[in-house]
Amino acid sequence: MTQHFLEFERPIAELQAKIEELRMVGVGNDLSDEIQRLETKTRELTKKIFDSPKAWDTAQIARHSDRPHTLDYIQLIFDEFDEMHGDRHYADDKALIGGTARLDGKPVMVIGQEKGRKTKEKVMRNFGMPNPEGYRKALRLMELAEKFNLPLITFVDTPGAYPGIGAEERNQSEAIARNLFVMSQLRTPIISTVIGEGGSGGALAIAVADCVYMLQYSIYSVISPEGCASILWKSADKAPEAAEAMGLYASRIKQLGLIDEVLPEPLGGAHRDPQTMAALIKQTLIEKLAGLQSIPMPKLLELRYKRLMSYGR
Amino acid sequence: MSWFVKLLPAKIRTSSTQRRAIPDGVWSKCPECTAVLYLPELERNLSVCPKCLYHFRINARSRIEGFLDKGIQHEVAADLQPVDRLKFKDTKKYKDRLSHAQKATNENDALVVISGTLKSKPVVVAAFEYDFIGGSMGTVVGEKFVQGVETAIELKAPFICFSASGGARMQEALLSLFQMAKTSAALKKLASENLPYISILTDPTMGGVSASLAMLGDFNIAEPKALIGFAGPRVIEQTVRQILPEGFQRSEFLLEKGAIDMIIDRREMSATVARLLGKLGF
Numbered sequence: 001m002t003q004h005f006l007e008f009e010r011p012i013a014e015l016q017a018k019i020e021e022l023r024m025v026g027v028g029n030d031l032s033d034e035i036q037r038l039e040t041k042t043r044e045l046t047k048k049i050f051d052s053p054k055a056w057d058t059a060q061i062a063r064h065s066d067r068p069h070t071l072d073y074i075q076l077i078f079d080e081f082d083e084m085h086g087d088r089h090y091a092d093d094k095a096l097i098g099g100t101a102r103l104d105g106k107p108v109m110v111i112g113q114e115k116g117r118k119t120k121e122k123v124m125r126n127f128g129m130p131n132p133e134g135y136r137k138a139l140r141l142m143e144l145a146e147k148f149n150l151p152l153i154t155f156v157d158t159p160g161a162y163p164g165i166g167a168e169e170r171n172q173s174e175a176i177a178r179n180l181f182v183m184s185q186l187r188t189p190i191i192s193t194v195i196g197e198g199g200s201g202g203a204l205a206i207a208v209a210d211c212v213y214m215l216q217y218s219i220y221s222v223i224s225p226e227g228c229a230s231i232l233w234k235s236a237d238k239a240p241e242a243a244e245a246m247g248l249y250a251s252r253i254k255q256l257g258l259i260d261e262v263l264p265e266p267l268g269g270a271h272r273d274p275q276t277m278a279a280l281i282k283q284t285l286i287e288k289l290a291g292l293q294s295i296p297m298p299k300l301l302e303l304r305y306k307r308l309m310s311y312g313r
Numbered sequence: 314m315s316w317f318v319k320l321l322p323a324k325i326r327t328s329s330t331q332r333r334a335i336p337d338g339v340w341s342k343c344p345e346c347t348a349v350l351y352l353p354e355l356e357r358n359l360s361v362c363p364k365c366l367y368h369f370r371i372n373a374r375s376r377i378e379g380f381l382d383k384g385i386q387h388e389v390a391a392d393l394q395p396v397d398r399l400k401f402k403d404t405k406k407y408k409d410r411l412s413h414a415q416k417a418t419n420e421n422d423a424l425v426v427i428s429g430t431l432k433s434k435p436v437v438v439a440a441f442e443y444d445f446i447g448g449s450m451g452t453v454v455g456e457k458f459v460q461g462v463e464t465a466i467e468l469k470a471p472f473i474c475f476s477a478s479g480g481a482r483m484q485e486a487l488l489s490l491f492q493m494a495k496t497s498a499a500l501k502k503l504a505s506e507n508l509p510y511i512s513i514l515t516d517p518t519m520g521g522v523s524a525s526l527a528m529l530g531d532f533n534i535a536e537p538k539a540l541i542g543f544a545g546p547r548v549i550e551q552t553v554r555q556i557l558p559e560g561f562q563r564s565e566f567l568l569e570k571g572a573i574d575m576i577i578d579r580r581e582m583s584a585t586v587a588r589l590l591g592k593l594g595f
Contacts, residue, residue: 161524163544163552168562171572172543173523177497181529184498185505200481201493201524201543208494222481222490222521227548232403232483245401246486256398258487308498309459311491312452 003272004066008057012049012268015042046268053217056240058249059225061217062196066271068278069128070097070112070155073195076278077285078103078110086137090170093134095126095162096206098141100150104286109145111138111206112155115196128197129162132175135205139179146187151289154206156194159224161202176205183208184308185301189292191285193263194218194250195270210292210304212258213284214250215277216265221248258311343367359579368536368579370516372418373425373440376475380583381438386429389437390460395422395453399486407484414445422453423478426461428468432587434595437465440475441522448478450522451485455492458526462499471509471595472500473586476527480520493525500529509593511586514541514564514573532589533573534582535564541572 005013019038022031053061061067074081078101085092098111115128145152161172183190183206190209198207198220214220221243223231228246229238247253250262263280266273292300341350345367355362359379360369371379401407415421423445428437439461441448458474465472481489503510512530514523516539524543527533535541542562550557560566567573577585 161543163548165549165553165555165557165561168542168544168549169570171528171567171570173541174528174572176524176543177493177526177528180494180497180525181501181504184494184501200490201521204490204493205524208498220487222486223483228483234404242403245399245403246483247399248486253487256488258491305498305502308491308495311495312455312485312488 004064006057006060006064008053008060009049012042012046015045043267050217050268052251054240055219055243055247055249055252056225058217059197059219059239059243061269062219064269064271065117067196068270068274069117070114070157070195072274073155073278073281074101074110074112076274077282078108079105081110084137084141087133087140089136090133091131093126093131093137094124095128095158096130096134096138098138103153103282103289106289107148107150108153108289109141109150110153110155111141112195113158113203113206115157126162128158129160130158130202130205131162131164131167132170132172135161135172135175135179138206139175139182142179142182142186149188151293152186152188152190152209153285154190154192154209156192156198156203156207156220157196158199158202159197160199161205176201179205180208184304187297187301189289189295189300190304191288191292193281193285194220194259199224208304208308210300210307211260211288213261213263213281214253214259215263215270215281216250217269218250219243219248220250220253220259221246361579366537366578368516368538370443370477372444373420373442373475376440377425377427377429377438379579380473380475380586381427381429381431381436382433384430386427389426389428389464390457391421393421393453393457395451397484398452398488399484401484401486403484410446410484418442418445420445422451422457423448423482424450424454424457426457426464428461428464428470431473431583431590434587434590435468435470436473436590436595437461437468437470438473438475441477443477443517446482446484447480448476448522449480449482449489450478450492450496451482451489452492454482455489455495458492458496459499462496462503465508466503466506469506469508471511471590471593472503473511473513474526474530475513475515476518476522477515478518478520478522478527480522490521493521496526497529500526504531509590509595511589513582513586515539517541519543519545528572530574531593532575534585535567535573535576536579536582537564537576539564541567 081101083099116122116125192207192209193213225239225243228242270277343362346365348364514535
């Protein structure tokens with residue numbers, strides 16, 4: 001598979017290209033020692049570059065076109081996924097998907113934003129930017145989960161809720177607010193994982209939870225770095241500065257005590273090895289869920305409330 | 314000019330001198346009908362233009378003062394001070410923005426919460442101070458709001474909030490985003506005690522404030538012609554590349570679309586809210 005390299009990965013790309021070259025020339029000649037040497041060097045360089053990328057570089061990884069999305073993880077982590085459609089009032093929002101599935105044999109409800117990969121699919125998914133009907137579908141599924149004691153697993157990956165005319169007409173604000181309101185006391189365990197982009201209220205609307213994880217190179221912020229830069233710096237070009245100032249990367253957010261854990265990604269990012277990433281998420285979800293399910297419901301809701309109240313105290 | 318005002322297209326922007334309810338001097342000009350108004354009289358009229366009924370933006374304290382009964386009032390969480398946890402700096406340091414805003418408004422942060430009485434019945438009222446960094450919601454706003462709700466629960470009284478805000482406060486990054494969840498969770502608790510929450514949306518109520526506490530009222534009431542929405546008009550225009558329809562995101566538009574229960578003139582607000590609460594048994 002051809003790899004897509006990001007700007008800051010250029011030194012790795014150059015080494016990779018050199019190795020390819022040697023392989024071509026190497027037919028007949030024995031260059032395996034040299035190739036091996038360069039491969040080791042590539043690994044070390046990748047390790048170094050990915051050890052602590054800049055905030056803006058992290059944002060690029062989080063938005064990488066090859067990065068596994070919600071549907072990829074659903075396929076790799078769960079069995080028997082049955083997708084449910086529609087908010088029962090207006091439409092089916094393809095930017096926000098959800099349905100019942102089995103995690104390690106046990107039934108759960110899964111919800112997440114889906115960005116889509118190829119151009120046509122991205123358009124169909126509205127680039128992962130849900131409309132109010134998406135959040136209302138999510139709400140319907142959350143309440144269904146509560147009714148049948150299904151734990152709720154959510155995957156966050158959105159640039160934000162869609163800023164469109166129709167979205168405003170159908171009250172995007174209320175759709176998001178209602179989910180925050182209901183999730184705060186939903187009588188079932190909730191685990192949220194930010195897998196890519198956690199864009200503002202549009203992300204939070206499915207991420208009020210008993211436990212919140214972030215993948216190592218995912219981001220989570222109150223506004224996109226571009227949006228923040230154009231407002232505060234009066235220029236979207238200052239997005240790298242804005243990304244740094246907001247500290248939108250997982251290790252910083254963990255440091256602030258706003259999430260539970262950072263899940264380490266495979267070398268070079270989740271897209272280099274989706275199977276390994278998915279296996280870690282799966283294991284983490286199974287273990288955490290067992291823990292949350294052993295807590296009596298009133299206690300769980302009390303802990304969730306305390307958690308929410310602790311933000312900024 | 315605050316960052317939020319700059320987001321507005323020029324045609325719906327009002328300059329800060331026009332906006333200020335009580336400018337220096339004795340006369341003020343209505344930005345809507347250009348009538349020249351005698352200030353003491355304008356204030357007596359709760360900063361509503363007597364000629365065209367334009368609602369001037371007013372500060373949090375005058376708003377609460379004009380709304381509650383005169384007499385015993387207690388301020389909730391009056392001493393809470395904002396903290397620059399992220400050491401945030403854009404073209405200016407957040408710390409400096411805070412101290413500037415504190416001097417300009419004489420408030421610690423962008424929310425004032427008072428427990429008092431409305432037509433002799435106990436209520437807790439919160440009001441956003443728009444002149445404090447665009448009324449943006451950071452951790453102090455979130456915490457004060459929650460303490461206000463908790464006070465209402467203790468007093469078994471209704472909670473009322475006047476919102477006027479550009480949204481979440483970017484300088485507090487994710488901490489400010491999470492205030493949306495925090496305030497909404499407190500309102501859920503209030504609801505589970507069967508206590509009323511009345512949300513009064515004033516000009517402007519946008520972004521994270523609109524998408525949390527402002528849209529969760531048992532009754533959502535707006536002042537006339539207030540700008541209310543999730544995304545700012547300019548962001549929407551840039552996204553959809555269309556000219557927005559006339560009156561888009563104004564109170565009258567929201568009423569038409571079913572987002573709010575009613576539009577009430579500021580001078581009728583106390584009487585209306587008291588009447589509504591009365592029928593709910595408060």
